[in-house]
Amino acid sequence: MPIIFCNIGWMKNYNGISGDSIERGGKYNEHSTGHEVCNFTNINGNVYGYVQPVGRSIKIEKIGASKQDDKIDGVDVVWTAGPESGGTVVVGWYKDATVYRDLQSIENQNSKQKRNGVSSYRIKASWANAVLLPVEKRDLIIPRAVKGGIGQSNVWFADKQESQEIVNRTMALIKGESLDLPDIDFNRTIEEGNPRLVAHLRRERNPSIIKKKKDSVLKATGKLRCEVCSFDFKDFYGKIGEGFCEVHHLQPLSKADGIVETKLSDLAVICSNCHRIIHRLDPMPSIDKLSKKLAKNV
Ligand SMILES: [Zn+2]
Ligand SMILES: [Zn+2]
Known part of the structure; x- marks a missing residue:
């Protein structure tokens, strides 16, 4: 057609x-x-x-x-x-x-x-x-x-x-083949209409790319430590936290409009709190910027 x-x-x-x-x-x-x-x-x-x-x-x-x-x-x-x-x-x-x-x-x-x-x-x-x-x-x-x-x-x-x-x-x-976006703490902004944020979240929630990123970081460092605040779920929660972290896409929203493929180097291991905070800020800060801000506050 x-x-x-x-x-x-x-x-x-x-x-x-x-x-x-x-x-x-x-x-x-x-x-x-x-x-x-x-x-x-x-x-x-x-x-x-x-x-x-x-x-x-x-x-x-x-x-x-x-x-x-x-x-x-x-x-x-x-x-x-x-x-x-x-x-x-x-x-x-x-x-x-x-x-x-x-x-x-x-x-x-x-x-x-x-x-x-x-x-x-x-x-x-x-x-x-x-x-x-x-x-x-x-x-x-x-x-x-x-x-x-x-x-x-x-x-x-x-x-x-x-x-x-x-x-x-x-x-x-x-045809209805696209995935629904699960779990979301960003409902307010999304309801106001923020297609770039939704597309960003979808991009970083691709299960196979998350697994690849985790595997490669675990292999290289033996840990899944938050790149912003160094929180480690396994250290804090013990066995039940093992293998858990979130993965964040580093590409700023508007620059990623036409990009389909995600490379492992585009992703960062991040804890859930830092991830929520990153997406509360507009424009989205880099990992580095947020870490520096955090260091100033403690
Ligand atoms: Zn963190
Ligand atoms: Zn993210």
């Missing part, structure tokens, strides 16, 4: 502006809120999606239509957006959608569309095929302005070889 990525303003519900807000987008209708404010409004069993392309039309020949076609059916449309705080993530999708080359007028606006000044759309799908992720589940980062990532345009065809990895990860998300 052909796929396109459409970047829009950041909202919680995309079901009218009332009780919601829009960040980094939305200036194309009479109320300056953006036609995408109703992208997930159920209108007689359908959804009507809006995105602002460069120029007048969406080049649907790039996803298999002929030059004469005015629309193409059977497209997976992936909606992306990012909050003011940064990062662009997948916020939802329409499966099996119809993408129109040109702007379509909504003939019978419903009351919500009227209230929001939404009079046109570019993509249509069955409401049953539309999935909007809750804010805390929006953690698939789409790198922007890097090779293989989405560029300045809001409509992206992901047709370059370098983009295949992003397409694959998006397809896995749509």
